[in-house]
Amino acid sequence: MAAVPTLARRIARSGVRPLCRWPLSWGRASRQPPGLPLAPCRAFSNNKILVELDESSGVAMMKFKSPPVNSLSLDFLTEFCISLEKLENDRACRGVIFTSAVPKIFSSGLDITEMCGKSMEHYAEFWRAVQEIWLRLYGSNMVTVAAVNGSSPAGGCLVALSCDYRIMVENPKFSIGLNEAQLGIVAPFWFKDTFVNVVGHRIAERSLQLGSLYPAPEAFKFGLVDELVPEEKLQEKAMAVMAQWLALPDHARQLTKSMMRKVVLDRLVAHREEDIQNFISFISKESIQKSLRMYMDMLKKRKS
Amino acid sequence: MAAVPTLARRIARSGVRPLCRWPLSWGRASRQPPGLPLAPCRAFSNNKILVELDESSGVAMMKFKSPPVNSLSLDFLTEFCISLEKLENDRACRGVIFTSAVPKIFSSGLDITEMCGKSMEHYAEFWRAVQEIWLRLYGSNMVTVAAVNGSSPAGGCLVALSCDYRIMVENPKFSIGLNEAQLGIVAPFWFKDTFVNVVGHRIAERSLQLGSLYPAPEAFKFGLVDELVPEEKLQEKAMAVMAQWLALPDHARQLTKSMMRKVVLDRLVAHREEDIQNFISFISKESIQKSLRMYMDMLKKRKS
Amino acid sequence: MAAVPTLARRIARSGVRPLCRWPLSWGRASRQPPGLPLAPCRAFSNNKILVELDESSGVAMMKFKSPPVNSLSLDFLTEFCISLEKLENDRACRGVIFTSAVPKIFSSGLDITEMCGKSMEHYAEFWRAVQEIWLRLYGSNMVTVAAVNGSSPAGGCLVALSCDYRIMVENPKFSIGLNEAQLGIVAPFWFKDTFVNVVGHRIAERSLQLGSLYPAPEAFKFGLVDELVPEEKLQEKAMAVMAQWLALPDHARQLTKSMMRKVVLDRLVAHREEDIQNFISFISKESIQKSLRMYMDMLKKRKS
Numbered sequence: 001m002a003a004v005p006t007l008a009r010r011i012a013r014s015g016v017r018p019l020c021r022w023p024l025s026w027g028r029a030s031r032q033p034p035g036l037p038l039a040p041c042r043a044f045s046n047n048k049i050l051v052e053l054d055e056s057s058g059v060a061m062m063k064f065k066s067p068p069v070n071s072l073s074l075d076f077l078t079e080f081c082i083s084l085e086k087l088e089n090d091r092a093c094r095g096v097i098f099t100s101a102v103p104k105i106f107s108s109g110l111d112i113t114e115m116c117g118k119s120m121e122h123y124a125e126f127w128r129a130v131q132e133i134w135l136r137l138y139g140s141n142m143v144t145v146a147a148v149n150g151s152s153p154a155g156g157c158l159v160a161l162s163c164d165y166r167i168m169v170e171n172p173k174f175s176i177g178l179n180e181a182q183l184g185i186v187a188p189f190w191f192k193d194t195f196v197n198v199v200g201h202r203i204a205e206r207s208l209q210l211g212s213l214y215p216a217p218e219a220f221k222f223g224l225v226d227e228l229v230p231e232e233k234l235q236e237k238a239m240a241v242m243a244q245w246l247a248l249p250d251h252a253r254q255l256t257k258s259m260m261r262k263v264v265l266d267r268l269v270a271h272r273e274e275d276i277q278n279f280i281s282f283i284s285k286e287s288i289q290k291s292l293r294m295y296m297d298m299l300k301k302r303k304s
Numbered sequence: 305m306a307a308v309p310t311l312a313r314r315i316a317r318s319g320v321r322p323l324c325r326w327p328l329s330w331g332r333a334s335r336q337p338p339g340l341p342l343a344p345c346r347a348f349s350n351n352k353i354l355v356e357l358d359e360s361s362g363v364a365m366m367k368f369k370s371p372p373v374n375s376l377s378l379d380f381l382t383e384f385c386i387s388l389e390k391l392e393n394d395r396a397c398r399g400v401i402f403t404s405a406v407p408k409i410f411s412s413g414l415d416i417t418e419m420c421g422k423s424m425e426h427y428a429e430f431w432r433a434v435q436e437i438w439l440r441l442y443g444s445n446m447v448t449v450a451a452v453n454g455s456s457p458a459g460g461c462l463v464a465l466s467c468d469y470r471i472m473v474e475n476p477k478f479s480i481g482l483n484e485a486q487l488g489i490v491a492p493f494w495f496k497d498t499f500v501n502v503v504g505h506r507i508a509e510r511s512l513q514l515g516s517l518y519p520a521p522e523a524f525k526f527g528l529v530d531e532l533v534p535e536e537k538l539q540e541k542a543m544a545v546m547a548q549w550l551a552l553p554d555h556a557r558q559l560t561k562s563m564m565r566k567v568v569l570d571r572l573v574a575h576r577e578e579d580i581q582n583f584i585s586f587i588s589k590e591s592i593q594k595s596l597r598m599y600m601d602m603l604k605k606r607k608s
Numbered sequence: 609m610a611a612v613p614t615l616a617r618r619i620a621r622s623g624v625r626p627l628c629r630w631p632l633s634w635g636r637a638s639r640q641p642p643g644l645p646l647a648p649c650r651a652f653s654n655n656k657i658l659v660e661l662d663e664s665s666g667v668a669m670m671k672f673k674s675p676p677v678n679s680l681s682l683d684f685l686t687e688f689c690i691s692l693e694k695l696e697n698d699r700a701c702r703g704v705i706f707t708s709a710v711p712k713i714f715s716s717g718l719d720i721t722e723m724c725g726k727s728m729e730h731y732a733e734f735w736r737a738v739q740e741i742w743l744r745l746y747g748s749n750m751v752t753v754a755a756v757n758g759s760s761p762a763g764g765c766l767v768a769l770s771c772d773y774r775i776m777v778e779n780p781k782f783s784i785g786l787n788e789a790q791l792g793i794v795a796p797f798w799f800k801d802t803f804v805n806v807v808g809h810r811i812a813e814r815s816l817q818l819g820s821l822y823p824a825p826e827a828f829k830f831g832l833v834d835e836l837v838p839e840e841k842l843q844e845k846a847m848a849v850m851a852q853w854l855a856l857p858d859h860a861r862q863l864t865k866s867m868m869r870k871v872v873l874d875r876l877v878a879h880r881e882e883d884i885q886n887f888i889s890f891i892s893k894e895s896i897q898k899s900l901r902m903y904m905d906m907l908k909k910r911k912s
Contacts, residue, residue, distance in 0.1 A: 164817065184553040186560050197809045201501045202527055205564040209468065209557050210549065223810055245818065249792040249899070253817050256794050260813040291553070488857040490864050505805045506831055509868040513772065513861050514853065595857070 044083060048076045050101065051083050058094035059242050060087050065101035069108035072155045077129040084136050094246055095143035097238045100150050109154030115283050116292045127279040131272060137162040138194060139265050141254045143245040147238040149231060152176040153213055161194045164245065167237055170228035172215040181211030184291040188275060193264040199224055352380045354405065355387050362398035363546050364391050369405035373412035376459045381433040388440050398550055399447035401542045404454050413458030419587050420596045431583040435576060441466040442498060443569050445558045447549040451542040453535060456480040457517055465498045468549065471541050474532035476519040485515030488595040492579060497568040503528055652691060656684045658709065659691050666702035667850050668695050673709035677716035680763045685737040692744050702854055703751035705846045708758050717762030723891050724900045735887040739880060745770040746802060747873050749862045751853040755846040757839060760784040761821055769802045772853065775845050778836035780823040789819030792899040796883060801872040807832055
């Protein structure tokens with residue numbers, strides 16, 4: 001896939017360095033002779049994401065720590081992708097819990113600054129990274145649980161939707177949904193496919209057209225999230241759910257998951273370049289650029 | 305599309321004339337020099353349908369006024385089609401509310417007299433008009449809201465299902481559903497596709513086989529209609545819903561709608577002639593004709 | 609279809625003989641001159657299944673009577689298939705109710721002894737029989753009602769899912785679900801398709817990965833079964849539901865059913881040999897064989 005060299009280049013230039021506290025192998029890295037830069041580790045941190053793997057349970061906790069809102073910038077996506085790949089290749093890891101280290105927000109979704117006033121090449125690279133993270137997350141062999149401890153609009157919602165299970169803090173101030181339409185943007189077909197697979201065609205159709213954001217209790221009612229818990233119980237609950245999923249034999253579970261998701265994953269794989277071109281030509285329209293700039297100005301004013 | 309000449313012919317012979325009260329342009333008609341027969345108008349009425357466009361809000365109200373039951377005859381479908389096309393082409397119009405001017409009935413569905421004892425050519429023309437209205441309605445770029453103020457069986461239900469949102473009067477005497485099977489008729493695959501997209505596969509499978517009609521409160525429970533209101537609140541509610549949908553940028557909403565519905569629309573477009581042949585050969589069977597005649601006799605007796 | 613000769617052979621060698629109490633024709637058998645072994649009958653019994661047809665109503669009752677757990681062995685499937693085919697070809701029969709003559713269990717699903725320590729040829733023959741029963745049941749022209757009077761895991765659940773309607777005894781000790789994953793086995797794609805068509809994608813995805821078995825009241829909540837009744841009311845309810853479905857004209861109902869299920873049926877027909885090869889190569893893996901042997905040992909110990 002064309003993404004691989006791009007990614008490799010970005011990894012090289014990202015300067016990410018593992019915190020070397022893990023005695024056990026860390027995926028492909030372990031095949032490197034000891035002493036090389038990618039030495040095996042137990043925990044992993046880079047600028048925007050913290051990963052901790054508990055080897056006794058086989059469960060990793062991946063914490064988004066990119067204030068103020070964990071927006072999915074190209075840098076964030078690159079680190080996300082590297083972290084996921086490492087866990088995927090680590091035999092000691094069977095499941096990942098995704099959560100936020102930033103209060104009140106899980107992830108605000110795609111970083112609008114990446115889509116505004118940049119070059120075509122940049123848009124292409126950015127969109128390829130968005131595709132890549134979804135392909136890896138939705139197609140992951142690991143059990144993936146979203147512990148949604150804050151609002152989760154747009155791309156943030158996609159991250160949660162791509163997991164096997166979604167637990168959300170029951171706070172009605174936290175909302176979740178694919179609200180792209182509110183910004184004048186169209187969620188791509190694979191966002192839509194992922195959404196339909198969770199909430200069904202009718203709710204997806206209405207919600208996508210209205211760009212609806214749902215407070216946690218409402219999102220729970222129609223299955224956008226699987227469970228609500230008080231904030232202080234979130235981690236405990238996520239671990240319990242993970243244990244339930246890990247009680248199943250990996251092989252059968254993975255084949256089953258693949259059977260359920262393959263059609264939708266294959267659709268993007270088959271139309272990946274076309275999807276990038278669509279994104280570029282849509283996002284570089286003057287009307288869209290204008291509306292994104294207005295939105296960013298509004299966000300800036302709100303801050304000050 | 306083959307339908308267009310047929311339709312054009314019918315329009316020509318229908319003798320429909322606009323009520324010329326609109327100062328602003330009325331779609332394609334506006335490109336005509338002033339003084340020509342198709343002059344721009346604000347309201348539009350023909351024999352069976354009344355259209356009023358409020359230009360300040362961009363919302364048109366389309367009222368079915370073909371007593372006794374707003375049945376979808378070839379004439380009705382032709383006027384429906386013309387009215388829809390005009391609104392679709394009118395930049396002043398962004399949304400349409402469909403409702404009935406006939407008490408207790410939204411629409412009784414396809415006119416059985418069009419399917420009984422007629423020529424093959426007539427069946428073909430009729431079915432093409434049914435297809436055409438669905439293609440235009442389900443694929444409309446406008447926001448479409450069904451304000452269902454009476455019973456809505458079969459084709460009447462299809463009209464509601466093809467809208468973006470369905471509000472129904474909460475009267476349990478008003479029922480809605482695709483009850484074709486009760487008459488020994490099979491709903492075509494695109495009725496089925498539209499139904500599945502709203503209520504899901506299981507409810508569609510059961511309801512279509514049983515030809516189920518649901519009282520409004522029951523229809524609401526499983527999402528066949530989105531909302532119930534007292535009759536006196538229907539119009540107000542429809543306007544409020546419309547305002548909510550029109551708050552979104554048209555372009556993103558239209559692309560999103562198209563993304564959700566394209567697969568199903570394309571399926572009919574690809575099999576349109578085949579579907580007409582299927583209809584003709586089914587409807588012209590002696591057993592079907594006999595059962596339709598019996599049904600019409602029953603209706604006549606009920607009246608007297 | 610390749611299944612036919614195999615089936616014919618098995619029928620020949622199964623030694624099944626009808627209990628000749630039926631004056632009326634019994635499907636294809638009726639075309640035989642009287643006095644031949646396959647003479648027409650009113651009731652039919654073989655080793656594992658009892659069939660009684662009430663000609664006044666057109667409803668057959670098919671009772672699984674293969675203790676201890678009505679497991680779907682090759683013999684059971686063969687008799688099931690023969691019985692279904694006979695009813696399907698009998699004009700006096702319009703609907704079938706499936707229930708169990710064994711207390712507390714509807715059917716325990718595929719017989720594990722058929723999948724353990726056997727030859728490749730055996731696996732192929734067995735799997736073809738499983739496919740065949742599903743193709744006939746899911747594609748049946750008759751109205752099919754599952755009267756689930758006991759637990760119904762895995763293949764037992766598939767039998768119920770393939771019917772038009774599912775009524776279950778409300779006893780929370782009876783559970784139902786596709787729990788294959790718990791045994792390290794993957795439900796084939798057509799089990800999955802059938803499941804998705806009943807409960808939707810999200811519930812199917814989660815339930816299949818977790819191999820979930822649901823107590824009857826829970827299964828009812830999300831539509832895995834359509835209705836719950838006290839055990840003593842089960843038969844009466846099944847007859848009432850059947851009468852409701854039979855009130856519709858057969859032809860329209862059958863065409864509608866076929867329209868709903870054809871895509872999924874065709875998918876297996878198109879990939880039938882491939883699916884058999886998949887099953888063989890999966891089931892004959894040493895790891896799978898080992899886990900099945902362990903499971904069987906566990907079952908044996910539980911009994912003693």
